[in-house]
Amino acid sequence: MKPDTQPGTQPGTQRDETRAGFLYGVAAYAIWGLFPLYWPLLEPSGASEILAHRMVWSLVTVVVVLAVTRRWAWIPPLLRQPKRLGMIALGAATISVNWGIYIWAVNSGHVVETSLGYFINPLVVIALGVVVLRERLRKAQWAAVGIGAAAVVVLAAGYGKLPWIALGISASFGTYSLIKKKVGLGGLESMAAETAVQFLPALAYLLFLGGGGGSTFASEGAGHAALLVASGAITALPLVSFGAAAVKLPLSVLGMLQYLAPIFQFALGLAVFHESMPTERWAGFALVWLALAVLTWDALRTARAGRAELDAARDKATAAERPVSGERSPVSETRS
Numbered sequence: 001m002k003p004d005t006q007p008g009t010q011p012g013t014q015r016d017e018t019r020a021g022f023l024y025g026v027a028a029y030a031i032w033g034l035f036p037l038y039w040p041l042l043e044p045s046g047a048s049e050i051l052a053h054r055m056v057w058s059l060v061t062v063v064v065v066l067a068v069t070r071r072w073a074w075i076p077p078l079l080r081q082p083k084r085l086g087m088i089a090l091g092a093a094t095i096s097v098n099w100g101i102y103i104w105a106v107n108s109g110h111v112v113e114t115s116l117g118y119f120i121n122p123l124v125v126i127a128l129g130v131v132v133l134r135e136r137l138r139k140a141q142w143a144a145v146g147i148g149a150a151a152v153v154v155l156a157a158g159y160g161k162l163p164w165i166a167l168g169i170s171a172s173f174g175t176y177s178l179i180k181k182k183v184g185l186g187g188l189e190s191m192a193a194e195t196a197v198q199f200l201p202a203l204a205y206l207l208f209l210g211g212g213g214g215s216t217f218a219s220e221g222a223g224h225a226a227l228l229v230a231s232g233a234i235t236a237l238p239l240v241s242f243g244a245a246a247v248k249l250p251l252s253v254l255g256m257l258q259y260l261a262p263i264f265q266f267a268l269g270l271a272v273f274h275e276s277m278p279t280e281r282w283a284g285f286a287l288v289w290l291a292l293a294v295l296t297w298d299a300l301r302t303a304r305a306g307r308a309e310l311d312a313a314r315d316k317a318t319a320a321e322r323p324v325s326g327e328r329s330p331v332s333e334t335r336s
Contacts, residue, residue, distance in 0.1 A: 021248025025257040028241035031234065033264025036114070037272070038234060039106045041227055045216045047104035049209060050231065053217070054099060055202035057232025059195035065236065066192060074189050084183060091179040091190070092197035098172035105165045112269035112277065116155070117169025118262035119288050122295060123148040124174035132178060140298035144291040151287035158280025187243040191236065255299060259292065 042050050066072060078084060105114045123145055129135040137145070155163045180190060209215040217225050246254060266285075269275045277285075 017248050021245045022253070022257075024241045025245035025249055025254060026260065028238040028245060029257050029260035030264060031238040031241070033261040034268070035102075035234075036106045036111045036265055036268050038231075039103050042224070042231070043107065044220065045224075045228065047100060047107060049206070049214075049216065050103050050107075050228070051096070051100050052202040052205045052209075053228040054103075054231040054235055055096070055195055055198035056206065057229050058191065058235045059199045059232070061232035061236045062188060062192045062195060065188060065240065071188065074185070078185075078193065087179055087183045088185075088190075088193045089197050091176055091183060092194040094172055094176040094179060095194060096198060098169060098176060101165060101168045101172065105169075109273065109275065110165050111265055111273050112275045112281075113163055113165045114169060115262040115265035115269060116163060116285065116288065117166035118173070118265065119259075119285075119292065120148055120151070120166065121170045121173055121177075122258070123291060124170040125177055126295075128174050128178050138298060138302070140294055140301075144295040144298070147287055147291035147294065151284045151291065154280060154287060155284030158278060158284055187239050187246070188236075191239055250303075256296065 039050060042053075045053070078088075102114055102117075105111070126135075126137065126141055126145060130137060152163065152167070155166075183190065185193060206215065206217070210217070217228055245257075249257075270277065
């Protein structure tokens with residue numbers, strides 16, 4: 001019988017690691033899913049001011065974390081790679097667009113549509129993989145993309161226009177994911193590099209607002225200022241939790257957990273913000289969920305087949321190492 005754990009790993013320890021990874025993953029995606037409850041607390045700040053504060057205080061937060069963990073060694077090699085720095089700057093610009101759309105949409109009463117953006121994000125990532133990386137899709141993946149495209153058509157009919165908020169969120173985050181794959185930095189390091197790019201423009205904008213009397217940081221009381229400062233911590237916290245989950249969980253489990261965030265957002269849009277869901281939108285969302293079900297089934301099936309092939313190869317290699325029946329092993333010859 002094959003062992004359930006890696007060589008040298010105690011079964012109990014492995015179970016504890018997996019359980020901890022699962023909790024970290026749930027925490028990360030739950031926090032991301034509950035973000036719509038936070039941004040309205042920052043009113044009367046506008047979306048652009050909230051975005052700028054999020055950039056500034058995110059860098060402050062991540063620098064504190066790096067100082068505590070003493071993780072500075074990655075910086076000097078990065079500074080000697082101009083091409084990689086350019087990709088980081090592009091990633092910072094892309095995630096800025098994503099954050100800006102998301103904050104504005106939540107505070108403008110479009111929480112359900114933001115959830116749609118993150119629901120269709122896996123489909124957009126697959127489409128980008130085909131267009132940009134020339135990846136080949138399996139039949140089930142093509143089917144999922146086709147169903148997703150049909151969902152966008154149905155939703156466009158339901159909204160009376162293209163769901164541009166959802167498309168903007170998914171396109172910007174999908175592009176950001178592609179850029180992060182090319183950069184190859186860890187989550188915390190990537191956030192530090194990107195917010196370092198964002199910091200000066202964001203700070204300049206906040207100083208401009210303050211100089212013109214348009215800033216709410218000091219005019220709305222200490223509590224409001226504290227909430228703006230905390231936007232950095234709530235940006236960093238789920239990212240740190242996600243990083244801890246990523247090293248403890250299989251990718252298949254992590255992929256399933258990613259749907260928690262848009263599920264939470266969708267539920268908040270309906271139950272807390274009381275956004276309308278006419279029949280056409282329910283139909284569009286149903287198609288999106290069907291596409292994701294097909295995609296998830298295909299991913300699990302492929303992962304299972306990959307594990308079976310790996311086990312078969314391992315068994316074949318083990319059999320090849322065993323002495324042929326009737327032959328004497330070197331040890332037995334030595335002892336005779």
